[in-house]
Amino acid sequence: MVTGCTYLQQGGILSRGFAEEHRLQQSAQPTDELDKKYGIWHTIFVPHVDIHDRQGQTKAPNLFGPVLFVLDLEVLLRLPPGAEALVTKRSPAYWYDTEPDSARWFQNAEEVAQNLSPDEIHKMPAIQIPSGKLDFPNRRARIILDDPQRQLQSGENAYTHAEARLRAAAAQGKIEVSIERRKCQVGCACTSKYATWSTPVIDFYFG
Numbered sequence: 001m002v003t004g005c006t007y008l009q010q011g012g013i014l015s016r017g018f019a020e021e022h023r024l025q026q027s028a029q030p031t032d033e034l035d036k037k038y039g040i041w042h043t044i045f046v047p048h049v050d051i052h053d054r055q056g057q058t059k060a061p062n063l064f065g066p067v068l069f070v071l072d073l074e075v076l077l078r079l080p081p082g083a084e085a086l087v088t089k090r091s092p093a094y095w096y097d098t099e100p101d102s103a104r105w106f107q108n109a110e111e112v113a114q115n116l117s118p119d120e121i122h123k124m125p126a127i128q129i130p131s132g133k134l135d136f137p138n139r140r141a142r143i144i145l146d147d148p149q150r151q152l153q154s155g156e157n158a159y160t161h162a163e164a165r166l167r168a169a170a171a172q173g174k175i176e177v178s179i180e181r182r183k184c185q186v187g188c189a190c191t192s193k194y195a196t197w198s199t200p201v202i203d204f205y206f207g
């Protein structure tokens with residue numbers, strides 16, 4: 001939630017490193033230490049898979065957070081000068097310290113075309129931009145937000161609160177935002193998962 005608000009205030013998707021250097025607020029992520037270790041702290045990862053949707057099979061909400069920014073594929077065609085689009089062969093969580101770059105990243109577009117399918121959650125597109133920031137095209141952002149059907153510590157509905165915070169952040173960043181309540185696939189277990197989370201955890205993700 002904090003990270004999503006920062007993106008809206010800043011007008012684009014930020015690398016973890018950019019946000020840190022500019023002393024912007026972002027939530028800690030389980031992958032932060034790995035990102036630093038492997039030199040991808042300034043890389044913007046743009047999963048091509050909706051992890052929440054995909055996790056209908058493994059029964060859990062996306063632990064990176066309930067705010068999904070949806071980008072048009074067109075973004076890749078309009079990258080600023082000096083930017084590079086890359087795809088990992090495996091998630092950095094499964095990289096080895098000693099392996100060469102060629103084991104981590106696909107080396108050309110043909111390799112990507114042959115190996116990247118819509119189901120591949122662990123092969124991840126990424127963008128490296130000199131500025132560290134991927135601007136929202138035309139200052140417009142589209143968000144899909146989970147509704148955990150829970151209350152915050154304050155007693156406020158988590159979804160209502162989160163939506164209002166995102167809208168306020170968008171207004172600060174002069175971003176036109178559309179926010180949709182997530183419609184889950186049949187069999188998605190997120191509601192029952194969210195029901196088991198403690199209130200402080202709900203506050204962390206939606207507060």
Ligand SMILES: [Zn+2]
Pocket residue numbers: 052184185188189190191
């Ligand atoms: Zn769901």
